[in-house]
Amino acid sequence: MGVEVDTKEFKLKPMKCEFNFLSKSDGSAILSQGETVTLVSVNGPLDIKMQSQSIEKSTLEVLFCTKGGKPSVADRYKESIIKQTCETAILGSLYPRSGITVTIQELEDYGGLLSCALNCTCLALLNSGLAMRFVFAAVSCAVDELGNIVLEPTQEQATSARALLNFVFESRNKNLLTGFSEGSYSESAYEEALERCRAASDLVFTFYRDIISKYSNVI
Amino acid sequence: MKASVGDVVLPGDYCEEISAVGEKAKVIIGPGLQKEIDHVYVTKAGILKKRNPNTYWVDNYQKRYIPARGENVIGVVVQKAGDIFRVDVGSSITAALSYLSFEGATKKNKPDVQIGDVVYAKMLVASKDMEPELVCVDSHGKKGRMGVLSDGFVFKCSLNLIRKILNPNCPLLESLKNEWPFELAAGMNGRIWIKANTMRETIALGNAILGAEYLSDEEIKSMCTNIATILAGHVS
Known part of the structure; x- marks a missing residue:
């Protein structure tokens, strides 16, 4: 720890979002981070099969659909990451014996798909009005050949990078919720990346607040 | 992040004002707020509101109905x-x-x-x-x-729209009822039942209600007059 970072020097990819993109679902959001676009729909609390009901909390189901439509093992991995993150964020104990389904559709992938999907999921959950402990923000970064840390890498930077790290932070104390990485990196690089991403997550939280304030005043 | 009444809040924000008032008097915390050991935390995204004496809630956007007693x-x-x-x-x-x-x-x-x-x-x-x-x-x-x-027509809308049209300060029903006769029942679960004399009037009424969701009071008034003139056949 102990890496000093200045928030002002960061720039994330430009984010654009639209709520209620789907009219029939309980909550939906479409988010673009740079060129990467995902669409998330949240439905719930719903009636579900007796076998999958839990008497103490809602059952969360996450479905990830790729652009091609063919399910693969990599998608299951993404689903489990998103599911674990959502489970900590949603106050499921308020909706016992019910189900919540989150469906994520990849629309464009130009790097940083998973962090875009996570942020979009958070926005869709906010739109659906489900009770949550906190909001979460995902930030990705890459460690390049020289050991430098690049926030929100582009597709080319990501493929040439030595390692890719993704972090998800919660809004209360900016604690790490989820972290996953691929490739090889040093411990110091990991810690620097963590701190830089933590600082950059502020930008995502500010973005959430801006979006909510845009429509809150007219409803 | 700290929040106070009237602010735009996100889940995870906390309000010190509620805890401070709670030490002296009884406080009612409504939807979107939850007491934990140290603070009162926000659980929904919207605007933190207060009504005297000491009732707090979060006004948020929602489509799915969660049953509440007395509604x-x-x-x-x-x-x-x-x-x-x-x-x-x-x-x-x-x-x-x-x-x-x-x-x-x-x-x-x-x-x-x-x-x-x-x-x-x-x-x-x-x-x-x-x-x-x-x-x-x-x-x-x-x-x-x-x-x-019996009869009539039922349609669904967001829960906010129901709260908006039932608000005594909202001019929507006030303006519409002067234009043509109709019956209306609004359920807090986001369903509205309407009944008017003709099909044209029913459709116009339904569109007027759904169109009012993101409009301000002034805009609602002008929309109602517009719809009424179209319905009367002055403009086609």
Whole structure:
């Protein structure tokens, strides 16, 4: 720890979002981070099969659909990451014996798909009005050949990078919720990346607040 | 992040004002707020509101209905089971409506309710652990305005829109009722039942209500006059 970072020097990819993109679902959001676009729909609390009901909390189901439509093992991995993150964020104990389904559709992938999907999921959950402990923000970064840390890498930077790290932070104390990485990196690089991403997550939280304030005043 | 009344809040924000007031007097925390060991935390995204004395809640956007005691709702009868009707009110499970909770109903004199009928009823029991229960009578055994809604047209909308049009300060119904006659029942579960003399009027009414969702009071007034002139045939 102990890496000093200045928030002002960061720039994330430009984010654009639209709520209620789907009219029939309980909550939906479409988010673009740079060129990467995902669409998330949240439905719930719903009636579900007796076998999958839990008497103490809602059952969360996450479905990830790729652009091609063919399910693969990599998608299951993404689903489990998103599911674990959502489970900590949603106050499921308020909706016992019910189900919540989150469906994520990849629309464009130009790097940083998973962090875009996570942020979009958070926005869709906010739109659906489900009770949550906190909001979460995902930030990705890459460690390049020289050991430098690049926030929100582009597709080319990501493929040439030595390692890719993704972090998800919660809004209360900016604690790490989820972290996953691929490739090889040093411990110091990991810690620097963590701190830089933590600082950059502020930008995502500010973005959430801006979006909510845009429509809150007219409803 | 700290939040105060009137702010835009996100889940995870906390309000020190509520905890401070809570030490001296009784505080009621409504939807979107939850007390934890150290603070009162926000659980929904919206605007933190306060009404005297010491009632706080978060006004948020929502489409899915979560049953709450005492609310008037519009539901569709989906099943007759023994001595209860099962009514779909849009929540995760159907609500139960007893045969006997109609005005003048007895074991022998059963109310005339068929599957598919639309009922306007009040939530008597609403808890997260139990099936919600509806009644069509008030505490004096009178039906008031509750009961089966015959004819008319039912449509769904967001829960905010219901709260908006039922707000006494909202000019929508005030302006519309001067233009042409109609009947309307708004359920807190995001369903509205309307009935007007002609199909044209019903459609115009429905569009006026749905169109008012993101409009300000002034815009609502001008929209109502617009719709009325189109309906009267002055503009085609």
